[in-house]
Amino acid sequence: MTQPRDHQPGDHQPGDRIAPDYIAPDYIAPDPLVAALAESLGVANVLTDADQRAGYETDWTGRFHGESRCVIRPASTADVAAVIRLCADHGATVVPQGGNTGLVGGSVPRGGEVVLSTRRLTRLDAVDIAAGQVTVGAGVTIAAVREHVRCVGYDVAVDFGARDSATIGGAMATNAGGSRVLRFGTMRSQVAGCEAVLADGAVIGSLAGLAKETIGPHLPSLLSGSEGTLAIITMIRLRLVPWYRETATALVALPSLVAAVELLPTLRNALPHLDSVELLMPSAMELVCEHLQRTCPVDDRAGAYLLIECADHADPLDDLAGVLAAAAPDSSTAIASNPSMRAQLVALRDNVTVAINHTGTPLKLDIALPLAVLAATTAEIERIIAELAPGARLINFGHLAEGNLHLNTLGAGEASGAITEAVLQRVIDAGGVISAEHGIGVAKTHWLVAQRGAPEVAALTAIKHSLDPNGLLNPGVLLP
Ligand SMILES: Cc1cc2nc3c(=O)[nH]c(=O)nc-3n(C[C@H](O)[C@H](O)[C@H](O)COP(=O)(O)OP(=O)(O)OC[C@H]3O[C@@H](n4cnc5c(N)ncnc54)[C@H](O)[C@@H]3O)c2cc1C
Structure with a gap:
């Protein structure tokens, strides 16, 4: 706390009247x-x-x-x-x-x-082995929970590049996604219960984790994606998934985004242990290779790259290799289940965001489009950005199965506003969403009404006002 700097003890007797000019000019009241x-x-x-x-x-x-x-x-x-x-x-x-x-x-x-x-909310209870759940403090990182539960053969379903710093509470508050959504769903699906503090200090919620309950609206679902505007999440009862110790990873170079989307149903149908299908467009592959000072391990003239992972109790390498050989026989492919070789491939995906930030401050858009229009709309978006900011560099990558693209424009400069307007409107018109997993934050509040419609935003605002009538929790975030 700041203390009055010029005051000397003993300068006056108790009860003395202190003249205003006694207070030093730089004195800041506690x-x-x-x-x-x-x-x-x-x-x-x-x-x-x-x-x-x-x-x-x-x-x-x-x-x-x-x-x-x-x-x-x-x-x-x-x-x-x-x-x-x-x-x-x-x-x-x-x-x-x-x-x-x-x-x-x-x-x-x-x-x-x-x-x-919340970083000191680090309680980590013993895993409830029978229920396949664990109760954790909201400030525990995803990586720490994962390490904790793997000791008893379980795993955390949500995973992404920021796992060492991102907390389980933050993941719930943003309804985080990441690479395993196609298999297990987003963070919302992993929360079996929670404890939270409302704006007036009242504690609500349950950590019982009962899989079945029909006792009214589901509080964890309401708070998932609420971005700190409705309550502070303090504890989470997390659903766990089996820890599949064997993972096979393939990097496949494909001629185009259209070809990547066409491969997806085969992967889903033929690979029951399919864990993730991550997309890197050529701009992302080029940048991350530059950043890591590596050469692209597959054909570097491809139109799209997929990083595909299968995870199971037995090594799924042969299954994955067999399906790719049949479905994409002409593609240049690197495939591994050996941990160090896999890590080399996964690093290409995990480091894209880091590489972008290392290069400059991008205009970031996190959109999702229906798969049926993904390739055509992406081509339109690329044209829009090239027209509005001819010198800019668009780095495009994401999670293919959810049609989720991270559009990062480096060097957008003064065209940033116009790009955002044009791209997000195109996404809405195409039936997509303006935020797939990062949330609305302060960056996209302006777009919420266009996305969800005025009646729905009014309903969300009414919920906010009833829980936080004085607007004390995260003002300016999420709601316009
Ligand atoms: C390299 C990198 C890769 C990423 N990849 C992905 C990805 O693949 N998928 C994805 O979904 N996200 C990704 N992100 C975004 C980010 O990691 C997630 O949004 C994450 O869930 C945020 O967690 P956090 O603990 O850092 O939350 P913070 O950034 O601290 O907070 C995020 C929001 O949640 C609120 N909040 C945080 N904790 C609480 C709480 N306990 N109670 C109430 N509100 C709370 C905050 O007020 C804020 O609105 C990535 C980020 C980076 C840097």
């Missing part, structure tokens, strides 16, 4: 909320110095930044409830933050909010 938070959590868990706050105030992409009033680091649901009550009493707005790997600006302050970091 913030009563900060003092109350420090009393509740301990001074060490209320960060007020600019240096300590800095890492919480800028997002992973470097595009979004704002100053916070302070950063608080509660360690339990009871702590969260206590500090949220204090914030409510002082009318203070709160930005929940997990690993701060979100890509739409929802996890950092816009100016003057309290940042509530």
Whole structure:
């Protein structure tokens, strides 16, 4: 806390009247909320110095930044409830933050909010082996939960490149997707229960994890994808999947995106252990190879690349190789089930986002299109971007089975607004969505009405107002 700097103890006697000019000109009155938070959590868990706050105030992409009033680091649901009550009493707005790997600006302050970091909510209960579930704190990273549950033969269904920093609470709050959605669904499908703190400090939810319940609307579903606007998620009862120790990975060079979409039904039908089908368009392959200083392991003149994974209890390599030989006989393919060779292939996909950020600050769009129109609409989008920003570099990759493309335009400059307008409108017209897995954040609120329609946005706003009437939780995020 900031202390009055020019005050010397003993300068006056108790009861002395202190003239206004006694107060030094640079004196900053202590913030009563900060003092109350420090009393509740301990001074060490209320960060007020600019240096300590800095890492919480800028997002992973470097595009979004704002100053916070302070950063608080509660360690339990009871702590969260206590500090949220204090914030409510002082009318203070709160930005929940997990690993701060979100890509739409929802996890950092816009100016003057309290940042509530969940990174000390790290409870990890023993795996409930019979139920195939585990109860974890919202601040545990995806990688840490995965390591914990693999000890007893289970696995986490959701996985993506930011696994070492992204938290399970952040994944639920954004309804994260990643590479295994085609097999197991998004994060929403993995949540069997949760505990959360409302804007007035009330604790709600259940961690019983019963697979069947029809007792009214499902709270975990309501909070999945709510991006910190309805409640702070503190604990999650997570559904687990078997840990398939054997994985085969293939990188396939195909002539076009059309050919990649055409291969998909064969992969789904012929490979019961199909785990992921990731897409890299040539621009993404070129950039990631540049970044990793590697050459492309397959034909580098392809029109589209698929990174296909099968996971099972027995090595699925022969099945995958057989299906590819029959369905894409002329394609240049690299295939492996040996862990170090697989890691080389997977690194190409995992490092695309990192390579982009290393090259510059992109205009990021995360869209999904129906597979029937994916190739044609993507070609149109490429034309739109080339026309609006002739010198820009579009890096395009994503999750093929969900029609989910990450369109990253480097060097969009002043055309960014026009590109966003034109591309997102084209996506909506084609029956797609303007955010497939990253969320709306502050980046896309403007588009929510066009996407969902005014009556639906009014219904969502009514839910928000009933749970958080004073708009204290993550203002400016999700809802316009
Ligand atoms: C390299 C890289 C790769 C990525 N790949 C993918 C991918 O394949 N698929 C995908 O879906 N995402 C991906 N992302 C985006 C990001 O990792 C996910 O959105 C992730 O779920 C965010 O988790 P987090 O803990 O970092 O949340 P944060 O970034 O801290 O927060 C994200 C949002 O959730 C809210 N929030 C966080 N925790 C809580 C909580 N406990 N209670 C309430 N609200 C909360 C925040 O207020 C914010 O609105 C990627 C990001 C990077 C950097």
